[in-house]
Amino acid sequence: MFSAPSGCGKGTVLNELFKRLPDIHYSVSATTRAPRDGEVDGKSYYFITKDEFNNLIKTNGMLEYASFCGNYYGTPKEKIMECLENGQDVILEIETAGAMMVKAVHPEAVLIFMLPPSVEELKSRLIGRGTEDMDTILRRVGEASREIQLSRNYDFVFVNDKLDEAVDTLTGIIKYSKNLTGNNIDLIKGVLEQC
Amino acid sequence: MFSAPSGCGKGTVLNELFKRLPDIHYSVSATTRAPRDGEVDGKSYYFITKDEFNNLIKTNGMLEYASFCGNYYGTPKEKIMECLENGQDVILEIETAGAMMVKAVHPEAVLIFMLPPSVEELKSRLIGRGTEDMDTILRRVGEASREIQLSRNYDFVFVNDKLDEAVDTLTGIIKYSKNLTGNNIDLIKGVLEQC
Numbered sequence: 001m002f003s004a005p006s007g008c009g010k011g012t013v014l015n016e017l018f019k020r021l022p023d024i025h026y027s028v029s030a031t032t033r034a035p036r037d038g039e040v041d042g043k044s045y046y047f048i049t050k051d052e053f054n055n056l057i058k059t060n061g062m063l064e065y066a067s068f069c070g071n072y073y074g075t076p077k078e079k080i081m082e083c084l085e086n087g088q089d090v091i092l093e094i095e096t097a098g099a100m101m102v103k104a105v106h107p108e109a110v111l112i113f114m115l116p117p118s119v120e121e122l123k124s125r126l127i128g129r130g131t132e133d134m135d136t137i138l139r140r141v142g143e144a145s146r147e148i149q150l151s152r153n154y155d156f157v158f159v160n161d162k163l164d165e166a167v168d169t170l171t172g173i174i175k176y177s178k179n180l181t182g183n184n185i186d187l188i189k190g191v192l193e194q195c
Numbered sequence: 196m197f198s199a200p201s202g203c204g205k206g207t208v209l210n211e212l213f214k215r216l217p218d219i220h221y222s223v224s225a226t227t228r229a230p231r232d233g234e235v236d237g238k239s240y241y242f243i244t245k246d247e248f249n250n251l252i253k254t255n256g257m258l259e260y261a262s263f264c265g266n267y268y269g270t271p272k273e274k275i276m277e278c279l280e281n282g283q284d285v286i287l288e289i290e291t292a293g294a295m296m297v298k299a300v301h302p303e304a305v306l307i308f309m310l311p312p313s314v315e316e317l318k319s320r321l322i323g324r325g326t327e328d329m330d331t332i333l334r335r336v337g338e339a340s341r342e343i344q345l346s347r348n349y350d351f352v353f354v355n356d357k358l359d360e361a362v363d364t365l366t367g368i369i370k371y372s373k374n375l376t377g378n379n380i381d382l383i384k385g386v387l388e389q390c
Contacts, residue, residue, distance in 0.1 A: 118386050119386060145387060148386055152376060156371070157376050157379050157383065159382070159386075169371075169374065175367060177371075179352060179353050179364065181350060181352050187352070187354070188344075191313050192314060
């Protein structure tokens with residue numbers, strides 16, 4: 001699970017990551033909100049109805065979900081479990097509350113948080129974009145600070161200072177997190193069993 | 196902290212690691228036992244008297260220690276702390292009980308355990324050496340099994356199947372364990388503080 005505050009360059013880092021790890025499965029979220037211009041069903045989101053969404057919740061088909069501005073957003077479980085069973089890595093782009101929900105149920109899931117070099121720097125980047133007014137920017141910076149506080153609950157953190165280094169680090173963390181003991185209990189059992 | 200059962204190839208892997216990471220500081224243990232033929236003071240062990248050892252314990256100068264066959268073995272703290280303060284990585288070759296003692300006091304320390312492909316394989320390797328009788332081998336295999344059980348308490352585990360891959364993995368784990376959140380609390384504070 002990969003989180004980063006808005007404006008931290010998450011999309012750019014993920015695009016580079018997919019070039020390096022083309023076999024990783026990117027989990028697409030589901031939402032009940034209407035598609036915006038240019039959004040593609042099954043790529044940007046799975047656009048589903050409220051009934052379909054509620055049905056997925058009832059049948060335990062959502063890894064995590066939340067409502068925001070009257071719309072539901074969530075992570076459908078089926079495809080993820082299918083990939084994991086086939087030994088394929090899965091990456092979820094997820095906000096902090098959702099990550100905590102998943103970790104509570106799946107403690108073996110690895111939580112990675114990408115930090116900006118500083119909150120000041122993040123604020124400058126958002127101002128530099130020139131797409132939002134100062135009120136919106138300050139609200140986003142406040143949200144970012146709250147998310148960064150929660151990064152303490154993640155397994156790994158790293159700073160997005162230079163793009164190449166950030167992608168190197170994310171790739172390395174994904175690779176070597178496979179050696180975390182929590183992901184190797186069956187391996188340890190196997191080594192012992194043959195005794 | 197790096198542990199592996201006897202016969203698992205720990206020495207060979209460490210020698211290759213030092214070629215790749217020449218700047219890492221290898222922590223030399225202290226012991227009250229007499230040097231054996233070919234052992235060099237300050238390289239194999241620091242050979243010290245029981246008085247000196249007890250003095251180090253009393254002055255909180257030992258990271259961990261244990262007695263074995265009437266002799267003391269321990270990890271002097273001073274040099275390690277000096278290296279860490281200078282930003283230098285330190286590797287401790289340590290048995291499982293010692294690793295647990297250090298982790299209790301220094302939860303930020305990273306515990307890495309190297310597994311044999313199987314306990315059967317380990318037994319074959321020990322028999323293949325031809326240097327010990329079967330009773331000794333069976334006792335060592337029993338000890339190895341107990342140590343492997345304790346690997347569940349380590350942060351990372353990996354299998355020593357092929358030497359090159361094992362050294363790659365150990366090097367990668369050492370590198371990316373620096374991104375574990377527990378080692379980055381000050382970094383997170385720093386990112387927030389500049390706000």
